[in-house]
Amino acid sequence: MMTRIVLTVFLFTMAKMGLGQQLNIDKIRKDYAEAVKDEDLCERNFEILDEGAKSTTEKVYRAAYEILMAKHMGNPFKKVGQFKEGKKRLEELIKDNPTHIEARFIRWSVQVHAPSFLGYKGNIIEDKNFLIKNLHKLPNEEAKSIIYNYLKGANSYLKGEQIFTTVDLKELGQ
Secondary structure, eight states, X not given: OHHHHXXXXXXXXXXXXXXXXXXXXXXXXXXXXXXXTOHHHHHHHHHHHHHHOOSHHHHHHHHHXXXXXXXXXXXXXXXXXXXXXXXXXXXXXXXXXXXXXXXXXXXHHHHHHSOGGGOOOTTHHHHHHHHHHHGGGOSOHHHHHHHHHHHHHHTTTOOGGGSOOHHXXXXXXX
16 A cells, blocks of 8 residues: 555656646747746756756756856855856857747847856847848747747836837847
8 A cells, every 4th residue: 555655756756846837948048038036936947947958949048047157156256266167158059059939038138238247248239230130031920929029128227229210129120
């Protein structure tokens, strides 16, 4: 009897883990902006990506969520360390895949929001211009829409040459 109970609990736990941890890049992509404010969502998606990221896009979002995890940490030294690890991973992915549209979007969004003392601001205009010229090439229409809406909404807090002009937005929306 005890063996049957233990086996049932084990099988239930394994099934729950297997079903609960499936990597759905569309959901992870949609959750990205919300994960900044929602620590549980951020942690959950990071764990899923950490365990299962295989494609370049999944690895890019893994780096993004690793960076976002820093925002939810209390210890400033751990925060900076976490940020630097994610940044290093993201930069390696961009170095190996310089025309990967979502990688450039993630770097742009991280750099726009990163505090200046972290010194991670050097590619904002480059990535903005890359996105304007290339977002329309992204084959996934849903991804394109999510990124476009994110960029369009960013204008409310951007300054100077970071702002997307009406012409930029028109080109992005193609």
